[in-house]
Amino acid sequence: MRVLLVEDDRMIGQAVQTALRQDGYAVDWMRDAESADTALTTANFDLVLLDLGLPGRDGVSLLHAMRGRHDATPVLIVTARDEVHDRIGGLDAGADDYLVKPFDLDELGARMRALLRRSAGRGEAVFEHRGVRIDPATREVTRGGESITLSPREFAVLEALVLRPGAVLSRAQLEDRLYGWGESVESNAVEVYIHGLRRKLGHDFVQNVRGVGYFVPRDESQGTG
Numbered sequence: 001m002r003v004l005l006v007e008d009d010r011m012i013g014q015a016v017q018t019a020l021r022q023d024g025y026a027v028d029w030m031r032d033a034e035s036a037d038t039a040l041t042t043a044n045f046d047l048v049l050l051d052l053g054l055p056g057r058d059g060v061s062l063l064h065a066m067r068g069r070h071d072a073t074p075v076l077i078v079t080a081r082d083e084v085h086d087r088i089g090g091l092d093a094g095a096d097d098y099l100v101k102p103f104d105l106d107e108l109g110a111r112m113r114a115l116l117r118r119s120a121g122r123g124e125a126v127f128e129h130r131g132v133r134i135d136p137a138t139r140e141v142t143r144g145g146e147s148i149t150l151s152p153r154e155f156a157v158l159e160a161l162v163l164r165p166g167a168v169l170s171r172a173q174l175e176d177r178l179y180g181w182g183e184s185v186e187s188n189a190v191e192v193y194i195h196g197l198r199r200k201l202g203h204d205f206v207q208n209v210r211g212v213g214y215f216v217p218r219d220e221s222q223g224t225g
């Protein structure tokens, strides 16, 4: 999952970026609304963490611009305690949720997962797919009660594919979810993670459409859900 962090406070930004990267998110950090706007029109993000009080143009203005061009990326706004009007303004401008500073990083993680589920049209917190159970909160993967150890990036690839069974993601789309700008990408990185997933979950768990990309087949036992 790729997250755009918009935050001008160096300490908060650093703490959030570090925590999210440890959780396997690709994070791009922008310090002002202009750079964030450019980033949003250049790459695809799964979620935006938006501080409202920014130097120059504020967060609400960025949000208006996003929703004005029908960019439906989930937005979680982050505001100071006394900015109640800003929170209302942010929600009315199209934000999906908000968090008040100072916030707990675990709560941030839980709210992000809830928004990501909702944007994928899924209500359940734990995914079961073809006998494999995936818990995004604890990052635990099990099959038949047995724990399967995945690297953070293998987990990120698995999560991206399982959120939308049947949807084919290209190598570039998967790389987008795994790496922020400035992070070097080995040319065969995605193939390596797919290989690892197949070795651990079974060759058929992840399938490919030659020259197009990768997908996990829909689970027949779960209907079309």
Ligand code: CA
Residues within 6 Å of the ligand: 007, 008, 009, 051, 052, 053, 054
């Ligand atoms: Ca700020």
